[in-house]
Amino acid sequence: MDILQHDDFEGILIDKLTNLAEQCNLLKNTALFDKYQVKRGLRDADGRGVLVGLTEVGEVHSYIVDEGDIIPVPGMLMYRGISITDLVDGFLKDDRYGFEETCYLLLFGALPNKEELADFQQLLGNYRKLPEHFVRDMILNVPSNNIMNKLARSVLGLYTFDDRADDTSIKNVLKQCVMLIASFPTMAVYGYQAFNKYYADQSLFIHSPRADYGTAENILHMLRPDSTFTKLEARLLDLALVLHAEHGGGNNSTFVTRVVTSSGTDTYSAMAAALGSLKGPRHGGANIKVIQMLEDMKQNLKSWKDDEEIENYLEKILNKEAFDRSGLIYGMGHAVYTISDPRSVIFKDHIARLAIEKGLQDEYEFYSKVETLAPKVISKVHKRDKGVSANVDFYSGFVYRMLDIPPEMYTPLFAISRISGWSAHRIEEIVNAGKIIRPAYKCVAKRRPYTFMDER
Missing domain, CATH: 1.10.230.10 (Cytochrome P450-Terp, domain 2)
Incomplete structure (x- = not known):
């Protein structure tokens, strides 16, 4: 069979199976969802999310209930009980970058003092550089036309370099999460640089991350050919990272993190799953x-x-x-x-x-x-x-x-920020030692007997 014949056969078979699948899709009948009171998208009929868990990490507040009536109010977002508005006003008043402070708050549940923040920034700086040969073997030698897929593959690749990759003790998971928070910008930007070289036929620029730079500064430093940026540019990117860091336990990628974590899997697998969720155009794009x-x-x-x-x-x-x-x-x-x-x-x-x-x-x-x-x-x-x-x-x-950031990096920037919230929720899920998350699905297919081959 030549290539053309193979492609024709494959196309016919796929079309046939697609038509069969569509004919069997009883779930197009929305009346079934009403009949069995199914919460589509895990949301009630009034739009509120179905309550499936408790968290101390983040809170999204948008309405009050008065005698059974839902009354919308101006939106509020809290990180560990602190208003996002107050958090932003705080570090901007002190003329500081805020993302590292925000990561500390989400991970440890309290704002750091000057010494704690300096120590945490130094720790992140130490973790920003990737393992030896990782950039060449895992990123440059296997480029991708989608940076989110490249980032997920890179995260899974780090599993191989971790001697305690499957250790889900709090101490080890915290270490893994801090390492991932620090290295996400490097992996994402290098993934873009590989794309820019091998898919867009542009020059390749690989700048090593600087331990004395914060996350926003390092992104601009590694992304731009000349590594230059203004203070205002770094401030705005830092603000964007703070605003995207956390959004409660119910957003799709964070819920995925908690679901996968509840199975007992490793940190790298959990974060790769969250990246797959965030890549979706209904969520991160x-x-x-x-x-x-x-x-x-x-x-x-x-x-x-x-x-x-x-x-x-x-x-x-x-x-x-x-x-x-x-x-x-x-x-x-x-x-x-x-x-x-x-x-x-x-x-x-x-x-x-x-x-x-x-x-x-x-x-x-x-x-x-x-x-x-x-x-x-x-x-x-x-x-x-x-x-x-x-x-x-x-x-x-x-x-x-x-900020002259290419569109291919928009969703990866979201991931660079949200990894901090995912990490906090993963740790909380492990600490709570809850049950594996397993909601119910009701099968509505009609029962039927098996038909032997010569009777079909």
Whole structure:
């Protein structure tokens, strides 16, 4: 059989199996979900998440319940009981970077003093460099066109270099988590540099991480050919990392971390699974869609300042007549927040200065207009009163673009940040020594007898 015949046969077989699978899919009948009271997406009918666990790591607060009624309130996000707004105000007031302090808080449950923070920063600095030959053998020799897949493979590769990889004692898992927090930026940036060389045919730049730099500084140092960056650029990237570090136990990738951890598996496997979750466009890739949508709008609008024209185009997007025909205004709305996403509020308050530095004031004002007008258009088109606000993805992609960070690195940056939250939840799951997480699925297939081959 030649190649063409093989491909034809494979295509016919796949089509046949696909049609068979679709015919057997009884779950398209949504009435079955109602009949058996299935919580689709682990969410109640009113949109609230099904309570499946307790945590002290992070809290997402967006409503109060008054006599059974759900009343939306401005969104709040707490890390270990501390408001994200207060945390950000604290380190910015002291003119400090905040991501390392945030990692310490999430891992150990308390804010570090000066000596503790210095010791922790030094520990991270010691762990930033990858094992000998790892960069050549695991990253450069096996490049990938997707940095998230490359990052997951690199994480699993580190298992081989750990003599106590399967030791799930708290002390050892904590050491592994700190090492991964420190090395994620190096693995992600080197994965991008390999992609840039072998897929984009660009020059290869491999800068060693600097122990005296923090996480945000090292990312810019390793990513840029000349390793230069301004203090404001590093400040904004550091802020982005802080805002993405943790978001409660119910977000998809953190829940995956806890589910996989509950099986008793090793740290590297748990984190690779979380990366697989975050890669999904419904979770970690939304900020790229925001950038693409706004670029499409700029190409099709005669004026970025005409409210009526902007509203009309947003209506076309919602009516599946423009952009990607999905009917979604990306960056608007959130599974939990309705009135406001505190991360977006903080971002917007700080990115104006960078927009001025980059000469992008007009674009910043355009984003602000879309943020203001989109909720009104969504309410009009969908005829609903439920509040809609900009989420963190609405501005994060704009920040990364102003920092000249390539789109291939947007979701990996999310992972570089969220590994701190995943680590805290993994440790908490181990400390609690809970049962393996195993929800129920009801089989609704009809029972039938086996048919012998000559009777089929």
